[in-house]
Amino acid sequence: MPESFPAQTSAEAAAEPTVLARIEGVVGRLTLNRPRAINALDLQMTGLLDDALDAWEHDDAVQVVVLDGAGERGLCAGGDVRSLYDRIVAGHPDETAVFFRAEYALNARLAEYPKPIVALADGITMGGGIGLASHAAIRVVTERSKLAMPETRIGFTPDVGGTWLLAHAPGHLGEYLGVTGTTMDAADAVFCGFADHLVPSDRLDALRAALAAGGDPEATVRGFAQAPGASTVEAARAWVDETFSADTLAEVEERLRAHTDPAASRALQTMGQLAPTGMAVTFEAVRRARALPDLRAALAQEYGLVMWFGRTQPDLVEGIRAQLVDKDRDPHWSPASLDDVDPATITGAFSDEPAVPLWD
Known part of the structure; x- marks a missing residue:
C-alpha cells in the first residue's frame, strides 16, 4: 500500500503508457511510468507487465529483465488503495478481488520467472512496490531507498507476499516491521532479506548499460555494488527480539512499556497510533507465514485476509480516508x-473463505 500520492490526471494517462517495455541489448526493460503518483500500481499496469513478461519468456534475444521506475521519487509507492476505497464505499468490496488476484499472480510470476529479473528499488518502494521488487532474483537498493510495509497505517495488513518476507527476516524483526510499518533504508533492507545489493544511484545508468551488454547479471551487479554499511534495524535486534517474541501483541506492548531502550518506547508510541485490528492480524499473519511452505501459500493467506478486511472491517475505509482522501491523518x-x-475476531480472519479463490 502506498504513501500519500497525487492522482494521475487523464491527460497524463493518455500521453504515455503506464508501463514502458522495450529491449535494450540483451535486456528486456520494464519501467513503471506514473512518476507523479510515485508509480503506484493499478490493474492496467499489472496487465502491461504480464504482457511484456509473456512476450519475453521465450524470446532468446532477452536474457535478463530489468524493472525500474520513472522519476526521481521511487520505484513504486504501493497499490491503488484509492480504488479499493471507492469500491468498498460503493458497497462492492468483492470487486476488489479482480485487482488482488492479478497483483498476486504477478508477484508469484516475478519470483518464478525463468529468466533473471533485476529490480532497481531506488527511492520509495512500499507495499505493492515490495511485491514487485523483493521477489525478483536480484534486488538492488540505493542510498535513496525507503522500503516498508506500512499497511497498519491504513487499518490493513501487509500483502503482496510481504508476510513471507517478514516471516524470514532475522529473529522477530518481521513482527516488528510489519506491526509498526517501520521504514527500512538500504542497509536495513539487505539485512532483513528484502534486497541483495546496494548500488549508488548515480551508477544505475551504467549498471543498466552493463546488463544490456550481456554476461552473468549477478556478477555484473556485484561489480557495481558497495557495502551497505551499518543497519539501524540490525542494531535494534536485541530489544526487538526481547519484546516481539512474546506470545501475544498485548504482551509485546507490556514488554515495550517496561523496556529501558528509548527505541522501544518509540515503537510503543507508534503502535498507539495504528489500527489495533490491523496490528493484531499482522502479528498473527507473520507468525503463521513462518510455517507455510512457499510464497504462493503466503499469498493465498494474505488474499483471504485482505478480502476479509474489505468485507468486514470499517478500519480499512477509515484508514484510507484519513491518509489518502481527507488527509487529516x-x-x-x-x-x-x-x-x-x-x-x-482475529482467529476468524484466518478461517474466512473468499468468494473467489486466489488460485484457479
Missing part, C-alpha cells in the same frame, strides 16, 4: 485499543 479506529480486540 486522524483516523478513528474501531476498536480503539488492542485490549478491545476480540481474539475470536
Whole structure:
C-alpha cells in the first residue's frame, strides 16, 4: 500500500503508457511510468507487465529483465488503495478481488520467472512496490531507498507476499516491521532479506548499460555494488527480539512499556497510533507465514485476509480516508485499543473463505 500520492490526471494517462517495455541489448526493460503518483500500481499496469513478461519468456534475444521506475521519487509507492476505497464505499468490496488476484499472480510470476529479473528499488518502494521488487532474483537498493510495509497505517495488513518476507527476516524483526510499518533504508533492507545489493544511484545508468551488454547479471551487479554499511534495524535486534517474541501483541506492548531502550518506547508510541485490528492480524499473519511452505501459500493467506478486511472491517475505509482522501491523518479506529480486540475476531480472519479463490 502506498504513501500519500497525487492522482494521475487523464491527460497524463493518455500521453504515455503506464508501463514502458522495450529491449535494450540483451535486456528486456520494464519501467513503471506514473512518476507523479510515485508509480503506484493499478490493474492496467499489472496487465502491461504480464504482457511484456509473456512476450519475453521465450524470446532468446532477452536474457535478463530489468524493472525500474520513472522519476526521481521511487520505484513504486504501493497499490491503488484509492480504488479499493471507492469500491468498498460503493458497497462492492468483492470487486476488489479482480485487482488482488492479478497483483498476486504477478508477484508469484516475478519470483518464478525463468529468466533473471533485476529490480532497481531506488527511492520509495512500499507495499505493492515490495511485491514487485523483493521477489525478483536480484534486488538492488540505493542510498535513496525507503522500503516498508506500512499497511497498519491504513487499518490493513501487509500483502503482496510481504508476510513471507517478514516471516524470514532475522529473529522477530518481521513482527516488528510489519506491526509498526517501520521504514527500512538500504542497509536495513539487505539485512532483513528484502534486497541483495546496494548500488549508488548515480551508477544505475551504467549498471543498466552493463546488463544490456550481456554476461552473468549477478556478477555484473556485484561489480557495481558497495557495502551497505551499518543497519539501524540490525542494531535494534536485541530489544526487538526481547519484546516481539512474546506470545501475544498485548504482551509485546507490556514488554515495550517496561523496556529501558528509548527505541522501544518509540515503537510503543507508534503502535498507539495504528489500527489495533490491523496490528493484531499482522502479528498473527507473520507468525503463521513462518510455517507455510512457499510464497504462493503466503499469498493465498494474505488474499483471504485482505478480502476479509474489505468485507468486514470499517478500519480499512477509515484508514484510507484519513491518509489518502481527507488527509487529516486522524483516523478513528474501531476498536480503539488492542485490549478491545476480540481474539475470536482475529482467529476468524484466518478461517474466512473468499468468494473467489486466489488460485484457479
